[in-house]
Amino acid sequence: MKARIVIAEDSVLFRAGLARLIEDRGHQVCAAVGDGGALLEAVAEHQPDVVVADIRMPPTHTDEGLRAALEIRRRHPRTGVLVLSQYIETKYTARLLEGNAAGAGYLLKERVADVADFADALERVAAGGTALDPEVVGQLLRASRRADGLAALTARERNVLALMAEGRSNAGIADALVVTGGTVEKHVAGIFDKLGLPPDEADNRRVLAVLRYLSS
Amino acid sequence: MGMTVVVAPFTRRQGRELLFCLAAQPFALLNPLVFFVLAVDLIWLAADGGRGNPTPAQMALAGLCVGLLLVLLVSTGAARWLGSLQRKLADRLLKVQVAPPPPVRRRSGPGPGLRDGAGWRVVAYQLVKLPVGLIELYAVFFWIGGLVNLSYPLLWGGFRNHPPGAQLSPLPVFTPFGLFGDGTFQVTTLLGTFAAAAAGAAMLLAAPWVTRAVTAVDAWLIRGLLGPGRLAQRVHDLEQSRALAVDDSAALLRRLERDLHDGAQIRLATLAMNLGMAREKLGDNGPVPDAAAARELVDAALRGAKDALGELRSLVRGIHPPVLDNGLADALASLTADRAIPVELEVSIPVRPTPAIETIAYFCAAELLTNAAKHSLADKLAVRAAGQHDVLLLSVADDGTGGADPTRGSGLAGLAQRVAVVDGRLTIVSPPGGPTTITVELPLHA
Numbered sequence: 328m329k330a331r332i333v334i335a336e337d338s339v340l341f342r343a344g345l346a347r348l349i350e351d352r353g354h355q356v357c358a359a360v361g362d363g364g365a366l367l368e369a370v371a372e373h374q375p376d377v378v379v380a381d382i383r384m385p386p387t388h389t390d391e392g393l394r395a396a397l398e399i400r401r402r403h404p405r406t407g408v409l410v411l412s413q414y415i416e417t418k419y420t421a422r423l424l425e426g427n428a429a430g431a432g433y434l435l436k437e438r439v440a441d442v443a444d445f446a447d448a449l450e451r452v453a454a455g456g457t458a459l460d461p462e463v464v465g466q467l468l469r470a471s472r473r474a475d476g477l478a479a480l481t482a483r484e485r486n487v488l489a490l491m492a493e494g495r496s497n498a499g500i501a502d503a504l505v506v507t508g509g510t511v512e513k514h515v516a517g518i519f520d521k522l523g524l525p526p527d528e529a530d531n532r533r534v535l536a537v538l539r540y541l542s543s
Numbered sequence: 544m545g546m547t548v549v550v551a552p553f554t555r556r557q558g559r560e561l562l563f564c565l566a567a568q569p570f571a572l573l574n575p576l577v578f579f580v581l582a583v584d585l586i587w588l589a590a591d592g593g594r595g596n597p598t599p600a601q602m603a604l605a606g607l608c609v610g611l612l613l614v615l616l617v618s619t620g621a622a623r624w625l626g627s628l629q630r631k632l633a634d635r636l637l638k639v640q641v642a643p644p645p646p647v648r649r650r651s652g653p654g655p656g657l658r659d660g661a662g663w664r665v666v667a668y669q670l671v672k673l674p675v676g677l678i679e680l681y682a683v684f685f686w687i688g689g690l691v692n693l694s695y696p697l698l699w700g701g702f703r704n705h706p707p708g709a710q711l712s713p714l715p716v717f718t719p720f721g722l723f724g725d726g727t728f729q730v731t732t733l734l735g736t737f738a739a740a741a742a743g744a745a746m747l748l749a750a751p752w753v754t755r756a757v758t759a760v761d762a763w764l765i766r767g768l769l770g771p772g773r774l775a776q777r778v779h780d781l782e783q784s785r786a787l788a789v790d791d792s793a794a795l796l797r798r799l800e801r802d803l804h805d806g807a808q809i810r811l812a813t814l815a816m817n818l819g820m821a822r823e824k825l826g827d828n829g830p831v832p833d834a835a836a837a838r839e840l841v842d843a844a845l846r847g848a849k850d851a852l853g854e855l856r857s858l859v860r861g862i863h864p865p866v867l868d869n870g871l872a873d874a875l876a877s878l879t880a881d882r883a884i885p886v887e888l889e890v891s892i893p894v895r896p897t898p899a900i901e902t903i904a905y906f907c908a909a910e911l912l913t914n915a916a917k918h919s920l921a922d923k924l925a926v927r928a929a930g931q932h933d934v935l936l937l938s939v940a941d942d943g944t945g946g947a948d949p950t951r952g953s954g955l956a957g958l959a960q961r962v963a964v965v966d967g968r969l970t971i972v973s974p975p976g977g978p979t980t981i982t983v984e985l986p987l988h989a
Binding site: 338341348383440442445 | 805819
């Protein structure tokens with residue numbers, strides 16, 4: 328799949344590197360901009376499949392990237408949004424997903440170093456899936472009040488749960504854990520059974536169910 | 544007509560001071576001693592009908608009553624209110640602004656309670672207000688007596704124009720040494736009234752100075768007793784400088800975060816990305832599919848690593864220059880060496896200041912040198928640091944254009960703030976046309 332992408336990032340060097348990485352993967356970079364306002368304009372103009380946006384950008388250097396991303400999710404539901412940041416803020420996750428995990432992602436900037444993983448996450452978001460940083464999931468797991476339910480899971484099942492929460496498909500989980508798809512399916516069924524969650528086929532709805540469970 | 548001529552030479556300020564002396568009179572009567580005399584009289588009148596002398600028991604009872612009254616005045620806050628009235632009076636008429644004492648710490652009952660120092664200081668003020676108020680009354684007498692004396696020749700012409708031989712009662716003359724002519728002199732002739740007028744003129748000339756002197760004493764007392772008090776003032780100053788210190792360190796941390804976030808951190812992320820891409824170009828094993836691209840990416844990563852290191856180095860220097868560990872003299876030497884404008888350095892610090900003071904002095908010197916280089920168009924700079932007694936004096940001088948102004952731009956104002964945190968002072972001498980000398984005075988130990 329060749330995705331059409333808009334990049335918003337205020338560091339010139341990082342922006343150039345990101346554009347190169349994405350083009351090397353065979354996607355098309357429609358525009359690369361440096362602030363939230365320009366991002367909204369570029370999205371309106373190019374209607375890309377996915378946007379990669381830095382959260383902290385000029386002029387206020389706070390969360391304009393995230394606000395632009397939320398605006399894009401509202402105005403252009405078919406454009407996926409992958410926000411990048413140098414730190415993880417659980418509040419941002421909640422604001423970004425807010426009832427709909429389809430076509431949304433939140434990753435630490437340094438994840439781009441694992442080029443294949445990053446490209447996979449980007450493609451997932453472009454296709455309407457979800458990509459959450461392992462750090463986000465880790466924080467949710469640590470802060471979760473469902474310690475009892477989680478304690479009932481085996482170590483392997485907890486790994487699978489974390490990867491599910493990141494937004495990976497069964498095939499993706501199987502790749503990451505180097506096991507067969509059938510094994511993953513068995514684990515997933517076990518997890519849903521133990522946690523009392525309704526099984527769902529779509530990956531992004533599955534993410535939301537897991538996140539709701541962890542944060543309730 | 545005569546009034547205006549006499550009053551005209553005197554300024555408004557003297558009018559206000561005179562008014563203050565008059566307005567002070569009722570306050571002078573609110574005096575514990577006056578209360579005591581009144582209480583003794585009342586009790587004596589009630590018990591013995593005012594016959595004989597008050598007994599010691601009656602006097603003790605009166606003392607007790609006055610004591611209770613004072614306790615009531617202080618604990619209900621009435622004393623504070625009395626103080627604030629007189630502070631306002633001093634503000635309006637003497638133009639003496641005295642800050643109110645700090646508010647009472649919240650307590651359960653109404654009023655500030657018995658242990659309100661500010662209230663008791665008002666009582667102390669009222670105690671000394673009686674003699675001061677009497678002298679203020681005396682000052683008022685200078686004005687009135689002077690005017691009356693001055694008007695005698697006119698009075699004589701207007702009302703004493705009797706045929707010769709008529710028996711006239713003498714006119715009493717008012718002087719600072721006696722009332723109604725008692726102890727001084729009286730006049731019985733027209734010629735004599737001119738002597739009285741001369742005495743009046745002298746009194747009117749002296750009156751402003753008497754008023755000035757007594758109101759100055761009163762203002763001094765008001766400052767000392769009705770103000771916040773030395774300890775409270777010190778606490779207030781410390782609270783302010785603590786707030787400055789907290790703001791300063793919060794701003795410093797914010798700037799540090801920003802510098803790291805937008806500098807080294809993003810450079811390292813870019814570097815990791817370049818290495819990640821290079822790793823892809825190198826392939827998993829066997830021959831390298833795209834060696835040229837890989838090389839280029841590794842080069843970019845290397846550049847990024849060097850840039851990140853440089854940025855971290857300057858950031859670290861900005862936090863705490865390592866050379867400061869060897870003392871301020873070495874640090875200033877390295878700071879002033881290799882400048883575009885030559886800097887003459889003179890250091891004599893026999894006793895080493897505490898590290899915090901050294902750091903503040905160092906950053907002051909650095910900022911002042913940068914300022915001088917940027918704005919003064921100087922050819923020569925001089926830095927002097929001298930430790931005398933308990934004070935470190937650091938001065939940065941230039942032979943430039945002068946006109947340095949702390950209100951323009953926040954550089955000098957920010958510096959003054961940072962210095963104030965440790966009770967230091969920043970003095971700027973910078974006439975238009977130069978030269979400029981900025982001196983920072985710091986305690987050796989903070």
